[in-house]
Amino acid sequence: xxxxxxxxxxxxxxxxQRVTLRCSPRSGDLSVYWYQQSLDQGLQFLxxxxxxxxxxxxxxxxxxxxxxxxxxxxxxxxxxxxxGDSALYFCASSVVGANSYEQYxxxxxxxxxx
Amino acid sequence: xxxxxxxxxxxxxxxxxxxxxxxxxxxxLSNIQWYKQRPGGHPVFLIQLVxxxxxxxxxxxxxxxxxxxxxxxxxxxxxxxTDVGTYFCAAGGQNFVxxxxxxxxxxP
Numbered sequence: 001x002x003x004x005x006x007x008x009x010x011x012x013x014x015x016x017q018r019v020t021l022r023c024s025p026r027s028g029d030l031s032v033y034w035y036q037q038s039l040d041q042g043l044q045f046l047x048x049x050x051x052x053x054x055x056x057x058x059x060x061x062x063x064x065x066x067x068x069x070x071x072x073x074x075x076x077x078x079x080x081x082x083x084g085d086s087a088l089y090f091c092a093s094s095v096v097g098a099n100s101y102e103q104y105x106x107x108x109x110x111x112x113x114x
Numbered sequence: 115x116x117x118x119x120x121x122x123x124x125x126x127x128x129x130x131x132x133x134x135x136x137x138x139x140x141x142x143l144s145n146i147q148w149y150k151q152r153p154g155g156h157p158v159f160l161i162q163l164v165x166x167x168x169x170x171x172x173x174x175x176x177x178x179x180x181x182x183x184x185x186x187x188x189x190x191x192x193x194x195x196t197d198v199g200t201y202f203c204a205a206g207g208q209n210f211v212x213x214x215x216x217x218x219x220x221x222p
Contacts, residue, residue: 002156033210042214043157043202056210090156102147102159103210 003027004106006091012112018079021109025072025093031055032074033103034066035090043090049074050096081113116141118205120213128221133190135216137203145206146179146186151215152199160188162206193220 003026013019025032034046045058049068060066063081068074078085088110092103117140127133137146145164149157161170163179163186170177176189190197200215 002158035212043212045210045212048210058210092157102162103157103204104159105149105156107156 002104002106004091004093004104006089006106006109008109009107010110010112012114013081014114015081015083017081017113018077019081019111021076021078021089021091021111023074023076023091023093023106025074025091026104029093029095029104030072031094031096031101032068032072033092033094034060034074034076035092037088037090037108039087046076078111083113086111086113116205116211118203118211118213120203120216122216123214124217124219126219126221127193129195130192133193133197133218135188135201135203135218137186137188137213139184139205142183143205144183147204147206148177148186148188149202149204149212150199151202155199157202190218193218195220195222 005024007022031050033048035043037043046060047066048056052068063079066076088108090105090108092105094101094103119138121136147162148160150160151157161177166183167181168179174191178187198220200217202215203213205211
């Protein structure tokens with residue numbers, strides 16, 4: 001158990017819909033990262049937040065947005081969903097915002113778009 | 115942007131054989147991390163390398179960072195079935211970039 005929690009574990013929805021994925025970082029971690037992992041694929045970095053502020057942006061679609069709240073939990077919003085958005089979405093947290101600290105991954109949310 | 119490549123993409127070994135995966139970057143890295151993801155699981159941090167030419171060991175695992183800080187390797191001695199999974203390198207820098215991973219299967 002990494003200490004990072006993600007809800008829900010599974011999500012099935014239809015094309016065109018909007019969903020919100022939630023992540024709670026490890027106690028004391030200020031930074032949250034979001035990743036997308038498609039079937040048998042690597043980890044695509046989406047976005048990073050540090051203490052409520054956006055820190056770095058990766059290959060995140062305009063239909064996707066995220067935020068980190070004052071209590072440090074984060075939400076990833078996916079809208080106008082397409083079949084290709086079906087994937088495993090991981091959240092990770094680290095102690096500080098610098099990229100030189102290890103990331104602790106949550107169990108992931110498996111999104112299926114039908 | 116920064117690209118991180120890993121070879122091989124897949125590796126099948128007999129239990130007891132050695133295994134090595136290589137990670138190569140198009141740019142000089144400030145640091146590199148290695149993660150392992152078991153089938154159906156989430157990535158788990160293994161180690162971080164920071165210094166040029168650094169070598170670190172964890173039991174049967176040996177990690178190396180190249181002198182030019184553009185490549186790294188992970189070597190597993192005498193693989194066991196518990197080593198099964200995908201090994202990712204991740205390059206630290208402006209953005210955190212994961213390599214595509216090497217999937218290791220170990221035949222008993």
